[in-house]
Amino acid sequence: MADNRVVCSRNEKMICNEAALQRLEYPRLRALLAGQTQSEPGYLLAEQLLPFVDQAVVEKALTEVDEAAGWLLDGQSPSLGGCWDLTLLLKSVQAEGSLIGVDDLLKVAQSLRVMEDCRLWFKTSPQKPLVCQLAVEMTALPELQRRLQESIDSKGGLLDSASFELGDLRYQIRQSRSRIKQQLDHLLTGDHSSSLFQERLITIRNNRYVVPLKSDCRGQIKGFVQDESASGQTLYLEPSQVLEGNNRLQQLVREEQREERRILLQLAGLVRRDSAILGKNQTLLGRIDLRFAAARLSQSYQGCRPELVDESIIELKQTRHPLLMEVEGRFDLSAAVAVDILLKEGCQALVISGPNTGGKSVALKTLGLLLLMVRSGLHIPCAPGSRFHLYRYLYVDIGDEQSIEESLSTFSGHLLKLREILAQADEETLVLLDEAGTGTDPAEGAALIQSVLD
The missing domain is CATH 1.10.1420 (MutS, DNA mismatch repair protein; Chain A, domain 3)
Structure with missing residues (x-):
């Protein structure tokens, strides 16, 4: 069977497919993260965030969030509001003789001010190596900033001083x-x-x-x-x-x-000349904004960075499902019951049993979403000292898999999903099964799941 793990925009395989992201409500988490950003580039990065494949990238992102959280604890953070996404604008100006409207030039001018303020803020703030390095890599554009400041007013009009x-x-x-x-x-x-x-x-x-x-x-x-x-x-x-x-x-x-047209063409030429640097600065500022947004989100649900271990171990202490704590845009820790999820080294399966509405499905979804969060460089709501293995792949069989269009019953849908999982899962795969034996005779369903576990 073909590998259905989705491919991201950079042609890198993700740890799970889009259906798993939807089942675990990862898009909703991204929306909460985006709500913590200040700039348009940061907002877009949050909206498009996907779990990282490379563990080194994951650990670097987590460290950057740690540094941002440290600044927030000290009551410090850069002001990043007012920076626009200039991607389409910079593409449109590449042709010689292209014209940029005054409103768009105002966006460039506002973004330049935010970028320069950000760069200077980190230059004068207590040094934290990784996030500061992002700011260090930003390049000042004094000529372009000066010309735009002389030429464009705050309402998007050309000033008399433009020439x-x-x-x-x-x-x-x-x-x-x-x-x-x-x-x-x-x-x-x-x-x-x-x-x-x-x-x-x-x-x-x-x-x-x-x-x-x-x-x-x-x-x-x-x-x-x-x-x-x-x-x-x-x-x-x-x-x-x-x-x-x-x-x-x-x-x-x-x-x-x-x-006025001559001035606009001249300013467009300056933007075109500096477009590569503007694009790079925007990317760096967006990443800084994303890390501080992640730190603010972590503060709201009292998150922390778990210890990542090489062994196949899960020791999540007093963890909560982050989305259950979100009530009308704010986080209330009492809205979700804390649980411990433990899978010792050498143990390959964990069976959760109990009565209906006892929280079994929530526990599974919590584990899956927390893996996605850690792989996305986000703190998770758990107690300090929690340990976690960064599984490379994630498979999820939660919910009803029936398909009227494909003439699949609930049980047939689960069977197809299990066959796919068994064909592809390895020691670096986390598999979450929720009532996978339902939709048929209970004895047959139990036998099926027992064989899968064996």
Whole structure:
């Protein structure tokens, strides 16, 4: 039978298939972890988190979480909010001559500030080797940061300081508008002309300054009618006195637009030049954010790092199912009963028996989810001194396996699952079976499970 262990985006085999992740509610755990992040890159990493295959990677991630938890205990943590995921933006700007909108440039500027603040925070904070090394690997981009700071305001607009030419053009535009408004205001308030207008109002039609002339006063003031009201009672007149001023204003506005485009192209070129560094910095900051999120999650359910052992041993003391403790977004330790799960060295099977609703399935799911958590670099809710073997593979047969589409009964579904497990399981495999002999005669089901255990 083909190996159905799912393949992740890096073409690395995972420890279990997607169905097992769903049965053990791993996506829900990821959502809780994502809720503890501060940045968009960190949030995306949490949402996409999968158990690591390499044990060295697992232990490094756990150590980074240990370091982050140490900072939190001291009341310290970097502020990482305001950093955006720039992945698509950086891809879109790779072509020469690509343009980046002002809103996206603002995101780059905000992300740069967060990255630089993060880098400096670790530089001045008590040293913890692994997480600090992530910050050390971040590269400052002073030129790009300065140019964006000079060019983009906090609302996503181009500043006058973006270039001398832009500042000068905008000054001329303000002066032109002021002169036009003065001329129109003088016309609206003049002794001989004020009665010709519907109201004392200067407005814009077709990008030109106009005044509201009464329709029955047409021809009494020289100018061009740019528009009229729906009722036909008002004509929006551009008096001849401001014709030249409006023309000059339109010319200045077009020059402003050309200068703005030139600046945006220049800034896009700088982002394109530094795109590789920006991408690397984003990845490093996202990882830092993920580790601090894991530390905050650990604090919320009083988690710790179990001792990882080479022997096939499980000694989980006073452990709880983390999702059972979550109540309306907060963790309540009293909401889940603590249990000890012990599997001594040399013991290859653990049978959990008891009455219905006694917690047998919860214990199995707890063990499976805790393995996924440790392999994901997360602390688990257990007492200090707990020991755990980092099993390489995980198989789960929990719940009803029947399939109407494939004409499988509950018992047939379990049989197929067991056949798959027996064909692939080895000494590095953790197998969780929950009532796998159900759906048939109790004696036959018991005999089946006994043969599997043997």
